Amino acid sequence: MKLSKRLQAIYDMVPCGVAADVGSDHGKLIISLFENGQISKGYAIENKVGPFNRLKKAIEENNVSEGIIPMLSDGISELPSDVDIVIIAGMGGFNVIDILKKNPGKLKNVRTIIVDAHNAIPELRKQVCKMGYVIADEDIVYESGVYYEIIKFISGEAMYLDDPDIEFGPILRNEKSCTFKEKYQSRIKEIDKLLMNKNIPETKVKKLNLEKERIRAVL
Numbered sequence: 001m002k003l004s005k006r007l008q009a010i011y012d013m014v015p016c017g018v019a020a021d022v023g024s025d026h027g028k029l030i031i032s033l034f035e036n037g038q039i040s041k042g043y044a045i046e047n048k049v050g051p052f053n054r055l056k057k058a059i060e061e062n063n064v065s066e067g068i069i070p071m072l073s074d075g076i077s078e079l080p081s082d083v084d085i086v087i088i089a090g091m092g093g094f095n096v097i098d099i100l101k102k103n104p105g106k107l108k109n110v111r112t113i114i115v116d117a118h119n120a121i122p123e124l125r126k127q128v129c130k131m132g133y134v135i136a137d138e139d140i141v142y143e144s145g146v147y148y149e150i151i152k153f154i155s156g157e158a159m160y161l162d163d164p165d166i167e168f169g170p171i172l173r174n175e176k177s178c179t180f181k182e183k184y185q186s187r188i189k190e191i192d193k194l195l196m197n198k199n200i201p202e203t204k205v206k207k208l209n210l211e212k213e214r215i216r217a218v219l
C-alpha cells in the first residue's frame with residue numbers, strides 16, 4: 001500500500017510491538033505496518049460508524065484480519081492491555097489531549113505515543129510530557145500545502161522543555177531541516193503581510209512582532 005508523505009513519516013517512527021491506531025479511518029497506516037511486519041498485531045480504532053465500516057472493509061480486502069482488529073470505540077477508553085504503541089494522527093491537538101487525558105490508566109503499558117495533530121502542537125508537547133513521556137523524535141513534512149509535525153513520545157523521566165522547545169519542538173529546532181526553515185520563513189512573510197494592514201489593533205501588532213522575534217531567534 002502506497003502511503004502519503006505524512007503517513008510514511010509516521011510509519012518510519014513506529015517501533016516493533018503491538019500498536020493501536022486511534023482514529024484509523026481508511027486504515028492505510030495500520031494495514032501497512034502489519035503487512036510489512038513492522039508490528040506484530042494492530043488495533044484499528046474508530047468512534048464513528050461510517051469510517052468504522054470503511055475500515056472493516058479495508059482490513060478484509062487487504063487480507064489482514066488475522067493481525068488487525070477493528071474496534072468501534074471512543075479514543076483509548078477500551079484500549080487492550082497488550083498495546084504498547086499508540087498512534088493518533090490527523091486530528092486536532094486538543095482532541096488528542098482529551099483522548100489521552102480521559103483515560104490515563106489505559107496508558108499503563110504504552111511505551112510509545114506517536115502524534116500528528118493539525119493544531120495546538122505546543123500544548124500537546126507540554127501535556128504529553130506532563131503525563132510521563134519524553135520527546136524521542138520529531139519530524140516535519142510538507143504535503144498538499146500543509147506543514148505536518150509528527151512527534152514521537154516515549155515513556156521516561158520527566159523532560160524539561162523551555163518555551164522555544166514547547167513552541168518549535170526540541171528536536172525540530174535543533175535539526176533545523178529545510179522544511180522547518182521553510183515553514184517559519186513563510187510564517188514571517190505571512191506576518192509581514194498582516195502588519196501591512198494599518199487597521200489592526202495595537203495589541204495584535206505587538207503579538208505578531210513578538211512571534212516574529214521568537215521565530216527569528218530559532219531560525
Ligand SMILES: C[S@@+](CC[C@H](N)C(=O)[O-])C[C@H]1O[C@@H](n2cnc3c(N)ncnc32)[C@H](O)[C@@H]1O
Binds near residue numbers: 073
Ligand atoms: C482525519 S481522520 C485521520 C485518519 C488517519 N488517522 C490519518 O491520519 O490519515 C480522523 C479520524 O479520527 C476519528 N476520530 C475522531 N475522534 C475520535 C475518537 N475520540 N476516537 C476514535 N476515533 C476518533 C474520526 O472519526 C476520523 O475518522
